[in-house]
Amino acid sequence: MSSSDEETLSERSCRSERSCRSERSYRSERSGSLSPCPPGDTLPWNLPLHEQKKRKSQDSVLDPAERAVVRVADERDRVQKKTFTKWVNKHLMKVRKHINDLYEDLRDGHNLISLLEVLSGIKLPREKGRMRFHRLQNVQIALDFLKRRQVKLVNIRNDDITDGNPKLTLGLIWTIILHFQISDIYISGESGDMSAKEKLLLWTQKVTAGYTGIKCTNFSSCWSDGKMFNALIHRYR
Structure with a gap:
């Protein structure tokens, strides 16, 4: 067999293999056997309908920028959870x-009531049963x-905490921290009419x-480079 015949056979083989791969890919798409979306992917609620259909036909419903935002939010919640857990245990x-x-561990309400009793010094009633009704x-x-x-609770209901809703549980603990910890900051010579946020800002200064x-x-741009946070750690190390 001549070298030209060998090259022709080689070319035919390559074309055949490419054709088979294309056919398998086509059949895979038609059968819907695409790889599943990465864990944690969620479809943005405000995405146009045509874009939703397009995303659902791909490997992920989130584009790279959206996935980055989700990762940052998840990391923020993880840090908040760890920090708030330590604060609760301290009391x-x-x-x-x-x-x-x-x-x-806050779902049945017992630890939540105990936390408020420690912070306020007031004894609170509680249900001793273990059914969902008692937890609520x-x-x-x-x-x-x-x-x-007079603590303002925004969209936080008893079933949110009993069901272990992460966002609202974090929100509740932060509200408690604001009321019992930050609102009690006393700054000599300053007005007692300041809000908790204003007191915290002045204390930080x-x-x-x-x-x-x-x-x-402020609590945004002034903290972006990490220097403010490091100064606080150095001050109380």
């Missing part, structure tokens, strides 16, 4: 209690107590005074 240890999972009642007792103290090149005027 629960006074009554010899401890939680491991912020979302799970205990969480409601905690929420009602906060409302009586005072404790970081003296650090070269650091001035806190």
